[in-house]
Structures are given as structure tokens and as C-alpha cells.
Amino acid sequence: MTPSVLAGLVGAVLVGLGLYGLILHPHPLRKLLAFNLIGSGVFLIFGIVARRGAGAGLRFDPVPQAMVITGIVVAFAASALAVALILRLSAETSRVTLDPDARKSRNGEDAK
Amino acid sequence: MAELETTTPGGYLLVLAILLPLAGIMLSFIPGGRAAERVALCSTPFGFALACAVAFLVARTRKPIVYTIGGLPPPLGIALRADGISAVMLIAAAVIVSAAALYARAKFATPESVRESRSSLTFWIMLQAIWAALTIIFVGGDLFNLYVALELLTFAAVPLVCIDGRPETLAAALRYLLFALFGSISYLLGVALFYGANGTLDIPLLAQRVQATPVVWTAAALMTAGLLAKTALFPVHLWLPPAHANAPAAASAVLSGLVVKGSFFLTLRLWFYVLPALPTDKVATILGWLGSAAVIAGSILALRQARLKLLIAYSTVAQIGYLFLIFPLAAGSQAWSGTGWSAGLMQVLAHAFAKAAMFFSAGLLAEALGHDQIARLGGAARALPLTFLTITLGALSLMGLPPSGGFSAKWMMLQASIASGHWLWTLPILAGSLLAAGYVYRILVPAFSDGQVSLELQPKRIQEAIAFALTTIAIALGFAPQAFFDFLEIGRPMPSALP
Amino acid sequence: MSLLPYLDIGLAVLIVAVAIWTIAAPDLFAAVVGYVAYGLLLAFVWIRLYAPDVALTEAAVGGGVTGVVLITAGKRLGALKNIAPEVQPGLPFKILTGVLAALVASAVCGAILMLPEPPPSLAPEAAAAASGAGAGLGNPITAVLMSYRSFDTMLEKIVLILAVIGVWSVSTDKAWGGAPPPFRQPKPYAPMVFLAQLLAPVGILIGIHIFWTGANAPGGAFQGGALLAAMWMITMMARLLEPPRVDAQWLRLALVAGPAVFLITGLTGEFVAGSFFAYPPSLAKPIILFIEAFMLLSIAAALPMLVAGPPSERPDQ
Numbered sequence: 032m033t034p035s036v037l038a039g040l041v042g043a044v045l046v047g048l049g050l051y052g053l054i055l056h057p058h059p060l061r062k063l064l065a066f067n068l069i070g071s072g073v074f075l076i077f078g079i080v081a082r083r084g085a086g087a088g089l090r091f092d093p094v095p096q097a098m099v100i101t102g103i104v105v106a107f108a109a110s111a112l113a114v115a116l117i118l119r120l121s122a123e124t125s126r127v128t129l130d131p132d133a134r135k136s137r138n139g140e141d142a143k
Numbered sequence: 144m145a146e147l148e149t150t151t152p153g154g155y156l157l158v159l160a161i162l163l164p165l166a167g168i169m170l171s172f173i174p175g176g177r178a179a180e181r182v183a184l185c186s187t188p189f190g191f192a193l194a195c196a197v198a199f200l201v202a203r204t205r206k207p208i209v210y211t212i213g214g215l216p217p218p219l220g221i222a223l224r225a226d227g228i229s230a231v232m233l234i235a236a237a238v239i240v241s242a243a244a245l246y247a248r249a250k251f252a253t254p255e256s257v258r259e260s261r262s263s264l265t266f267w268i269m270l271q272a273i274w275a276a277l278t279i280i281f282v283g284g285d286l287f288n289l290y291v292a293l294e295l296l297t298f299a300a301v302p303l304v305c306i307d308g309r310p311e312t313l314a315a316a317l318r319y320l321l322f323a324l325f326g327s328i329s330y331l332l333g334v335a336l337f338y339g340a341n342g343t344l345d346i347p348l349l350a351q352r353v354q355a356t357p358v359v360w361t362a363a364a365l366m367t368a369g370l371l372a373k374t375a376l377f378p379v380h381l382w383l384p385p386a387h388a389n390a391p392a393a394a395s396a397v398l399s400g401l402v403v404k405g406s407f408f409l410t411l412r413l414w415f416y417v418l419p420a421l422p423t424d425k426v427a428t429i430l431g432w433l434g435s436a437a438v439i440a441g442s443i444l445a446l447r448q449a450r451l452k453l454l455i456a457y458s459t460v461a462q463i464g465y466l467f468l469i470f471p472l473a474a475g476s477q478a479w480s481g482t483g484w485s486a487g488l489m490q491v492l493a494h495a496f497a498k499a500a501m502f503f504s505a506g507l508l509a510e511a512l513g514h515d516q517i518a519r520l521g522g523a524a525r526a527l528p529l530t531f532l533t534i535t536l537g538a539l540s541l542m543g544l545p546p547s548g549g550f551s552a553k554w555m556m557l558q559a560s561i562a563s564g565h566w567l568w569t570l571p572i573l574a575g576s577l578l579a580a581g582y583v584y585r586i587l588v589p590a591f592s593d594g595q596v597s598l599e600l601q602p603k604r605i606q607e608a609i610a611f612a613l614t615t616i617a618i619a620l621g622f623a624p625q626a627f628f629d630f631l632e633i634g635r636p637m638p639s640a641l642p
Numbered sequence: 643m644s645l646l647p648y649l650d651i652g653l654a655v656l657i658v659a660v661a662i663w664t665i666a667a668p669d670l671f672a673a674v675v676g677y678v679a680y681g682l683l684l685a686f687v688w689i690r691l692y693a694p695d696v697a698l699t700e701a702a703v704g705g706g707v708t709g710v711v712l713i714t715a716g717k718r719l720g721a722l723k724n725i726a727p728e729v730q731p732g733l734p735f736k737i738l739t740g741v742l743a744a745l746v747a748s749a750v751c752g753a754i755l756m757l758p759e760p761p762p763s764l765a766p767e768a769a770a771a772a773s774g775a776g777a778g779l780g781n782p783i784t785a786v787l788m789s790y791r792s793f794d795t796m797l798e799k800i801v802l803i804l805a806v807i808g809v810w811s812v813s814t815d816k817a818w819g820g821a822p823p824p825f826r827q828p829k830p831y832a833p834m835v836f837l838a839q840l841l842a843p844v845g846i847l848i849g850i851h852i853f854w855t856g857a858n859a860p861g862g863a864f865q866g867g868a869l870l871a872a873m874w875m876i877t878m879m880a881r882l883l884e885p886p887r888v889d890a891q892w893l894r895l896a897l898v899a900g901p902a903v904f905l906i907t908g909l910t911g912e913f914v915a916g917s918f919f920a921y922p923p924s925l926a927k928p929i930i931l932f933i934e935a936f937m938l939l940s941i942a943a944a945l946p947m948l949v950a951g952p953p954s955e956r957p958d959q
Binding site for chain 1: 646650651654657658661662664665670673674677680681684687688690691692693695696699700703704707708711712714715716718719729730731735736739740742743744746747748750751754755757761762763764765766768769770782783785786787790791794795798801802805808809812813864941945948949951952
């Protein structure tokens with residue numbers, strides 16, 4: 032089993048694990064962690080596609096690798112935005128949950 | 144095939160159309176303050192002119208406009224491609240964004256007392272970002288380029304949902320973000336597999352190379368799952384109603400009218416442009432079933448809502464379901480598939496304008512009455528005549544009553560489903576119209592009855608006029624000539640035409 | 643007999659194990675720490691895949707900066723005393739989700755095993771274009787990012803700015819215009835200050851070097867920018883510098899500089915080189931480095947601002 036295939040299978044397993052965590056965990060920060068896991072799995076799959084594309088004097092196909100670099104930066108930006116929302120939500124209410132109906136604000140008013 | 148890969152005359156218009164709102168974002172951000180609003184408002188006429196120029200050129204040459212960026216053709220470079228449906232969506236986006244910009248001046252103008260306000264700067268920048276992202280989505284020809292555009296769209300739409308900072312909007316925004324991120328990453332995984340199987344991400348090149356292997360099916364399934372989550376198709380629609388209902392009216396109009404259409408447009412690109420060489424009947428049927436379920440479930444849920452904005456949001460869930468009937472009804476290259484294609488695009492346009500108008504009106508209503516509880520709307524029509532006229536006309540289109548774009552769309556869908564022999568699709572179309580009539584009834588009957596409401600605020604004439612103008616467009620679409628539907632066919636690949 | 647296959651399998655098992663820990667850990671903070679470790683392990687896998695550029699980016703951004711954001715979030719959430727207990731999903735739901743996840747993972751595994759041979763690749767086209775559109779750059783990834791697919795890169799810089807504005811927009815109206823909260827409490831740990839004073843200048847030099855050599859060797863604006871960003875964050879953690887105000891002109895110019903220069907250069911390409919985002923052949927490499935320098939500045943400004951978070955109301959403001 033070449034390193035590429037092994038890495039690709041690891042990527043697939045990470046995608047599955049991350050999907051499990053994303054759906055199951057009620058806490059948004061853990062959903063975010065799971066999303067990052069899926070993301071890194073997807074990038075690994077890009078990586079093996081790049082490695083398999085070695086040829087013409089290059090050890091890898093540069094196009095998928097460039098896409099991974101772009102993707103890592105975008106995934107980080109997404110995490111930062113999600114964290115900002117989570118922290119603000121926790122500052123406003125006592126429960127950090129995604130359900131917008133299950134909440135009352137600090138002074139007990141019903142959500143309009 | 145040389146004509147896929149070289150720049151056609153006028154291709155530079157596509158780049159200008161994209162760069163205009165992008166430059167607007169940066170010009171709004173650096174000085175900040177009131178400059179953001181001015182830049183946004185000044186750029187809308189230019190964007191509209193560019194969209195019209197693109198449409199004019201496509202109509203004149205009867206071929207898609209192509210631009211290879213940097214002069215480097217695919218597969219190594221990136222190409223932009225505008226065909227009939229791209230041009231029409233560009234114009235629709237320009238009109239609705241301009242309308243939202245004018246409407247939002249009342250609420251999102253920077254107050255006199257400060258140099259810069261958070262909500263103003265955020266709104267004007269995010270509006271331009273949504274416009275830029277949609278432009279790329281409508282003319283993009285490379286699947287990874289489209290991924291970056293989808294991310295841009297998400298990052299622009301999410302802050303608009305929670306722009307007024309209430310806790311329920313924060314929760315709705317967070318939920319939207321997580322669904323959207325799942326959608327993007329699933330899409331990206333599909334892109335990885337497509338590249339691994341075919342070595343390119345350019346749409347026409349992929350269409351030539353793609354074969355019905357398990358890798359391609361898996362990739363298509365993953366991309367579609369991601370795009371469906373972003374389009375809020377039942378059953379992954381949970382994020383949409385709280386997000387769209389609790390956002391400010393100008394934002395909801397753009398979110399429901401345009402943003403969800405972006406990911407739907409990419410689903411069209413995937414199945415009708417990349418994969419027509421594959422036997423897609425079963426998938427088309429599944430998408431049609433999901434769409435039908437969305438129509439029924441969304442309409443029933445809309446019937447049960449107490450708040451007007453939530454009702455309108457659930458109506459969006461239902462109307463999105465109609466969009467997915469395009470997959471079974473426009474498949475193949477028979478005569479009725481042309482009708483199905485026209486029907487789907489007409490539904491996209493009619494819903495965009497009608498829904499934007501509805502959300503504008505709901506916003507005006509909520510401000511004028513101080514609430515948007517449907518139970519307390521008795522007699523409101525007498526106090527807000529123009530607003531309720533707008534709502535009525537918009538509802539005509541949503542229900543599919545003539546004359547309106549919505550009627551045109553649903554009539555053509557019925558024609559296509561009968562002509563194709565799959566008359567089963569007529570059932571959800573008709574049931575949806577009936578249920579839509581039900582929830583429209585709930586709003587309009589008390590409003591037009593005798594009753595007294597006290598207005599806390601008189602709505603601004605210009606805002607009512609903008610909403611009315613949009614709903615007029617939704618009605619006017621019902622009178623679209625055959626030439627319009629022929630225009631929509633420009634650039635659409637026919638399965639038999641591929642080698 | 644080569645040890646590499648055993649190393650590979652060991653690495654794979656370790657990564658999956660840490661990933662399972664991240665998902666299954668009972669405590670939020672433990673899960674976050676697990677994720678940071680996971681990110682650093684991944685860098686090794688990227689080395690094995692002959693992707694040093696990606697390994698650098700993954701270690702710096704994916705593991706490092708993402709880790710800072712997640713750890714800060716975990717700490718602040720853990721500090722909240724009034725969190726209501728989470729409602730855990732029931733067993734049938736867990737089983738259903740597990741089945742779905744397993745199905746998806748198997749489908750993707752199957753797809754990977756059935757990828758076509760010989761693998762399609764753009765490496766030949768990239769090598770052929772290296773002296774032409776590739777501007778003679780020795781690093782083919784930089785050529786892809788800055789020339790062949792430069793449009794993607796410019797868009798992505800704009801996505802980064804938009805994320806900064808989005809993070810800032812989450813603040814309250816009263817706090818707007820102010821600065822994000824300081825990275826640490828008033829009394830910074832003395833060795834931390836010493837480390838910052840020692841490390842920052844060195845790190846800045848290394849960051850600029852990584853950017854500069856990225857034209858011909860692994861590296862580039864992203865990796866160099868991440869290192870510069872880290873240096874700025876370290877100085878802010880040591881309270882040698884404070885997070886700037888969000889309405890500071892210099893900050894906004896720094897953030898926008900990269901994509902703005904990219905866009906303007908792209909526009910002029912139409913008149914100078916025949917196509918938008920094309921480069922005149924003789925000046926291609928200097929122009930690319932020029933654009934990358936501004937991208938470096940923007941990335942170094944954007945990443946710490948994303949970590950710093952939205953502006954907050956401070957007692958002294």
C-alpha cells in the first residue's frame with residue numbers, strides 16, 4: 032500500500048469521524064472542531080491526488096496542492112468567524128446552543 | 144473544441160462585472176463611515192449596466208461569452224463563461240441588490256452623531272460582497288473558483304443575519320454558518336474526487352471527460368449534498384426560517400431572493416452542464432421527490448406560523464422545492480425538456496422578485512405596526528394600502544395565479560410533466576398552489592377586513608415604491624415572450640450533442 | 643529493509659487515534675488540545691506526501707493559528723460559570739449517525755481505491771508553462787497560486803478580509819471603533835515578555851525569508867505571512883503591543899493592501915499584457931514578488947485580527 036493510498040484512506044476515515052462529531056455534538060464549538068477534522072480529511076484527499084499526479088519532472092501535481100493552501104486559509108477564517116459568534120452568543124445568554132427557539136434572553140423575555 | 148477555451152469578444156465584461164463589487168468592498172472598507180453607503184449606491188447602476196451589456200452581447204451572438212483569465216486557457220487556467228441563464232441571473236441580481244440598497248438607506252444610513260457605525264459598515268460591505276460572490280457564481284467556469292465564491296457568499300450572508308445583535312439572530316447565524324460550512328466542505332470533497340478522476344475542474348472540459356464510474360457518482364453525490372444543504376432543500380432546511388425571519392428586511396430580501404439561488408444555480412451547473420453524459424434519471428427523480436416534499440412540508444409549516452416573517456421564510460422553503468422539479472422536468476433533450484428548463488428558470492426569477500418584495504413589505508409592516516403577529520393584522524390593509532397591494536401581487540406569483548411569473552412557471556411545469564409522461568409531478572405542483580393559497584388567505588383576509596390598527600410609524604414612500612416595483616417585475620415576468628425562453632436556452636448543453 | 647512503511651502505518655494509526663480522541667473526549671478543553679496535537683501530526687503526513695509548502699501552511703495556520711483561536715474559545719467558554727448542562731443525544735440517534743458516517747467514509751474510501759490509473763494530472767502542463775506563464779518561478783505551487791490561478795488567490799484574500807469584518811461586526815454598537823480586548827491579563831509572565839522580545843525580530847526575519855524564497859523553493863506569502871502574524875501575536879500576548887483599534891486607518895490599509903494591489907495589477911494586465919491578470923513576460927517575476935509582498939502584509943495583519951476577535955468595551959474607554 033503506497034503512502035498515497037494510505038493517506039487517502041486516513042482522509043476518508045477523518046471525514047467520517049468529523050461528520051459523526053458534526054451531527055452528534057450539541058455544543059457548537061465541538062461541531063466546529065469536527066468540521067475542522069472533516070476539512071483536514073478533505074485536504075488530505077487533495078494531497079493524495081496531488082502526489083499521484085507526479086510526473087514531468089515534478090514530484091507532485093502543483094494544482095491540487097495550491098488548492099489545499101487556499102482551503103486551509105479559508106477554513107481558518109471560517110473557524111475564526113464561528114468562534115466570534117459562539118463567544119458573543121455565550122456572552123449574551125447562559126446556554127450555548129444552536130436552537131434559536133429554546134432561549135430566553137438575560138432578563139427573561141421570550142425571543143420575539 | 145477550440146470555442147470552449149478562447150476569449151470571445153466582450154469577454155472582458157465578465158471580469159469587470161466581478162471586479163466592480165470587489166473594488167467596492169475595498170473602497171468602502173478603507174475610509175469606512177458614510178463612504179461605504181456611497182460606494183455601494185454609486186456602483187449599483189454600473190453593475191446593472193454591465194449585466195445588461197452581457198445579456199445584450201449573449202443575445203446578439205447567440206453563444207456564451209467566454210473569458211480565459213490571464214490568457215491561459217483551461218485546464219491549467221480559469222475561464223469565465225456567461226450563457227443565457229447567467230445573463231438573466233446577473234440582471235436579476237443587479238436589480239434586487241440595487242433595490243435592497245435603496246430600501247436599506249432608511250435603516251442602515253450612518254447616524255448623524257457618529258463617524259462610523261457598526262451595523263452600517265457591515266451592511267454595505269456585506270451587500271457588495273454578496274453581489275460579488277453571486278456574480279462569480281453565475282459566470283464562473285471552474286469548480287474550485289466556484290468553491291471560493293461559495294465561501295465568499297457564506298461569509299457575507301452570515302453577518303447580515305445577526306447584524307442587529309439579538310441573541311436569537313446570533314444563534315440563527317451560527318446554525319446557518321455551520322450548515323453552510325458543512326455544505327462547502329462536502330462540495331470541496333466532491334471537487335477533489337472530480338479532479339482525481341479527470342484532471343480538470345473546467346466545466347466544459349469535465350463534461351467531455353466524465354464517465355459513469357463510481358468515483359464520479361460519489362463526487363457528484365457529495366457535491367450535491369453540500370449544495371442542497373446550502374439551498375435549504377427539505378430535509379436540510381432547518382437553518383433557513385430562523386435566519387431569514389429574524390434578519391432585517393433588506394437582508395432577508397437578499398438572502399431569500401438571491402443567496403439561496405446561488406447554490407441552486409451551481410446544482411444546475413453540476414447536473415446539466417458537467418454530468419449530462421451520465422444516466423441521471425434516477426438522481427433527477429430523487430431530487431424531484433425531495434423538491435415535492437419541500438413544497439408540501441414548507442407550505443404546511445407556513446400555514447402554522449404566527450409571525451408574518453416566519454411564514455414568508457417557510458414559504459421560501461416551499462418555493463425552493465419547486466426549483467428542484469426542474470431536474471426531472473428538464474432532463475434529456477426532448478421538446479418538453481425545453482419547457483421544463485424555462486419553467487425552472489422562470490420559477491427562480493419570479494420567486495426572487497416576489498419574495499424580495501414580500502420581505503420588504505413585511506419589514507415595512509413590522510415597523511409601521513410595531514409587530515408582525517398575523518393574528519393582529521385586522522384591518523391593516525386600510526392603513527397601509529400600497530404595502531398590502533404589494534403583498535397581494537407577490538402572493539399571486541407565489542400561489543401561481545395568472546397573470547404572474549409564478550403562474551407562468553407552474554403552468555410550464557404542468558405542461559412538461561404531462562408531456563413527459565411523468566404526470567405524477569403535477570400533484571405536488573397543484574397541492575403546493577392550494578396550500579400557498581391557504582397561507583396567503585391567512586394574511587390577506589384579516590388584513591382586508593374591517594378592523595382598526597394604529598400605526599406607530601408611517602412607512603416611507605420610497606420603500607413602499609421599491610417593494611411595489613419588485614412585485615410588478617414578478618407579475619411582468621408572466622408576460623415574457625417566447626424570445627425570452629429561447630434566450631434561456633443559449634449555451635445549454637444538449638445530451639445528444641456531446642461525443 | 644525500509645522502515646518507512648511501518649512509520650507510515652504508525653503515523654496513520656496515531657492520527658486516527660487522536661482524531662477519535664478529539665471527537666470522543668468528554669471535556670471541551672481536552673478535545674481542543676487534542677485537535678492542536680492532531681494538526682501538528684498532520685504536518686508530518688504532508689511531508690510524506692512530498693508537500694512541504696502545504697506542511698508549512700498546515701503547521702502554521704491549520705495547527706498553530708487555528709489552535710490559538712480554538713484554545714482561547716475553549717478557555718473563555720470553560721470560564722463561564724452559568725452554562726446549562728448539555729442535552730446529550732440518545733443512543734438510537736448515535737447509532738443512526740454512526741451508520742451514516744460509516745457509509746460516507748466507506749464511499750469515499752471506495753472512490754479513492756478506484757481512482758483511475760494512470761492518474762490524470764496537470765503536472766506536465768505546469769512544467770511546460772513554467773518558463774512562459776509561470777514566469778520562471780522555481781516553485782510550481784507559487785506559479786499556480788500567483789499566475790495560473792491567480793484569480794482564486796485574489797478572491798481568497800478578499801474572503802479573508804470579509805472574515806475580519808464579519809468577526810468585527812459581532813461586537814456591540816457601543817464597542818465599535820474600539821480595540822479588541824488584550825490578549826492576556828494585566829501582568830504578563832516575565833519569561834513570556836523575554837521570549838517575545840527575543841523571538842519577534844528573529845521570527846520576522848525568518849518570515850520574510852520564507853516569503854522571499856517561496857519563489858523558487860517551498861514557502862511563499864502564506865507561510866511567511868503566518869509566521870509574521872505569529873510574531874505579532876506573541877508580542878501582543880506579552881503586552882508589548884496592544885491590539886489596534888478597528889477604525890485605525892493604517893490597519894485597514896494593511897488589511898486591504900494585498901487584494902487591492904492584486905486587483906489593480908490584474909486590471910492593468912489587460913492593457914499591458916493583453917488579458918486581465920496576465921503579466922508581461924519580461925516583468926512577470928518582479929511583479930509577482932511585488933504583489934506577494936503586499937499579500938504578506940495583509941496576511942500578517944488579518945490572521946492576528948481574526949484571533950483577537952471583535953472590539954470590546956473597555957473600562958478605560
